[in-house]
Amino acid sequence: MINIAIDGPAGAGKSTLSRLLASKLSYIYVDTGALYRAVGLKFSQKGFDTSLEGDLDAVLSDTSVDIRFINGEQRVFLDGEDVSDNIRTPLASMMASAVSAKPSVRAFLLDMQRNLAKNNNVVMDGRDIGTVVLPDAKVKIFLTADVEVRANRRLKELLEKGQQVSFDEVLEDMKKRDYNDSHRPIAPLKQADDAVLADTTKLSFDQSLELLINIVKDGIKA
Numbered sequence: 001m002i003n004i005a006i007d008g009p010a011g012a013g014k015s016t017l018s019r020l021l022a023s024k025l026s027y028i029y030v031d032t033g034a035l036y037r038a039v040g041l042k043f044s045q046k047g048f049d050t051s052l053e054g055d056l057d058a059v060l061s062d063t064s065v066d067i068r069f070i071n072g073e074q075r076v077f078l079d080g081e082d083v084s085d086n087i088r089t090p091l092a093s094m095m096a097s098a099v100s101a102k103p104s105v106r107a108f109l110l111d112m113q114r115n116l117a118k119n120n121n122v123v124m125d126g127r128d129i130g131t132v133v134l135p136d137a138k139v140k141i142f143l144t145a146d147v148e149v150r151a152n153r154r155l156k157e158l159l160e161k162g163q164q165v166s167f168d169e170v171l172e173d174m175k176k177r178d179y180n181d182s183h184r185p186i187a188p189l190k191q192a193d194d195a196v197l198a199d200t201t202k203l204s205f206d207q208s209l210e211l212l213i214n215i216v217k218d219g220i221k222a
């Protein structure tokens with residue numbers, strides 16, 4: 001199986017670009033952030049806030065997360081319910097970032113991610129795919145852009161979905177998440193030594209896609 005790992009900070013365009021890339025290659029696209037978001041949602045349903053004080057293992061042992069592909073699109077199920085849409089809120093983002101720093105949560109989700117990659121050609125995106133989940137991926141890309149540019153892109157997405165947020169709020173959240181995701185002791189966000197850096201700060205969406213396609217073509221040939 002051919003595995004393509006795409007890591008990078010929030011708002012770098014990973015999910016949209018990875019989805020398109022996967023569809024061009026006829027691979028499946030696995031958005032691992034959605035798994036952390038589903039776990040975060042569970043904790044928030046159980047009354048936890050981002051400080052996550054309490055018995056995490058008790059919650060995890062009573063949690064099921066799984067991914068199904070419906071018409072080629074990934075849907076995420078939490079305890080049997082499709083939560084793919086409910087996990088896209090600013091609160092779910094912060095809860096996902098908080099739970100993702102917990103070793104027990106990362107362990108809980110690891111095998112599922114590896115099994116998907118073992119049984120399918122995948123484009124998998126996240127924070128630690130090239131470093132931890134799929135260290136032998138055929139192609140690894142670290143996708144990033146300046147934080148203001150990422151915040152602007154995310155703001156546009158949220159406004160299009162009808163959510164009431166300001167640029168400053170989105171920028172603050174993004175800086176907080178960047179910090180949390182790259183400073184946690186376990187599986188922090190960082191570029192794998194053998195990953196290709198793709199900085200899309202000055203690129204349009206189409207240029208970014210073209211860049212990724214070229215990196216993948218070169219990587220698969222190598």
Ligand code: DC
Pocket residue numbers: 010011032033034036037093096097100101125126127128129177181
């Ligand atoms: O990609 P995203 O914004 O949907 O991810 C939500 C959070 O999940 C993010 O703040 C960090 C965490 N995450 C992670 O720790 N490891 C991954 N492979 C994917 C996401």
